[in-house]
Amino acid sequence: MSSLKILSGGAAQGLVASVAPKFKATTGLDIEGEFGAVGAMADKLxxxxxxxxVVLTAAMITTLARENLVASRSIADIGLVETAIAIRAGDPPVSVRDTAELRKAFVAADAIFVPDTRASTAGIHVAKVLQQLGIADEVAARLKIFPNGATAMRNLAASTAARPIGCTQSTEILSTPGVMLSGSLPQGCELSTVYTAAVAAQAVDAGHAQDLIDLLIGTEQHDLRERSGFVEIEK
Structure with a gap:
């Protein structure tokens, strides 16, 4: 066996990539698998x-534990991830300090890059926020929807639109070259999601899976988690 298999929400992709060299140095294993919308990853499992x-939202991991698809004793929270607004690197910052500014930013954009609005945590939330702001129909034609936030952000970085923005989880923004985080969603529209890891019930290598979980949540990775966009959960 040369690799550990992972199914993960896109929010954790940057963090996993950051710890992969240390994991390989200590175990000899690469980390391989898929990163995408949490609903799609759960269905794959x-x-x-x-x-x-498996690294998904805490709610999804709880559901999978009830379905006996992950080992309950292995469940561990990694941290909170906020949903935020992204801009292309070099574009003027977009202010979203309150709901009025957020509404103005969406209306002014000629392209809005978002993850799957039916299966991804951030995408589902963006759809709700657009309805809440009363502009869902107005901006529908400008939505650029992709299978996950990382893909949405890569396409934002390459966009030739005049005034594009994106909205997805902060971790996906921070880990994508060519885009910048312009601000978290304001009070009333915010979303902070707990991401959690667990060993799959049918894991071929449960021992090294637990080693990776311990690495992801370890105190020595605090600064790395913070740089990747994870916020520590208050005990």
């Missing part, structure tokens, strides 16, 4: 896609 470790 349900339909038999091989996985040793």
């Amino acid at each position: 349900r339909t038999g896609t091989p996985a040793d470790i």
